[in-house]
Amino acid sequence: MTDRINQLESLFAQQDNTIAQLNSEVFRQQQDIAALRQRIEQLEKKMEELIPPEEIAGNERPPHW
8 A cells, every 4th residue: 555655756756747748838829929929020110111011001003004
């Protein structure tokens, strides 16, 4: 019985460690996603400065016409 309890305690400790590692990884990924979103917003603003939205509207004829 004692061996079984020790085995369960060992498994619990391993699971607790795994959960902590996964939590850490998810947190890091959330930070990466937030940084990427911010970078995308910055790039979109730069693109708008370079090419005004009205020029992208598609009012011109395609070159093959």
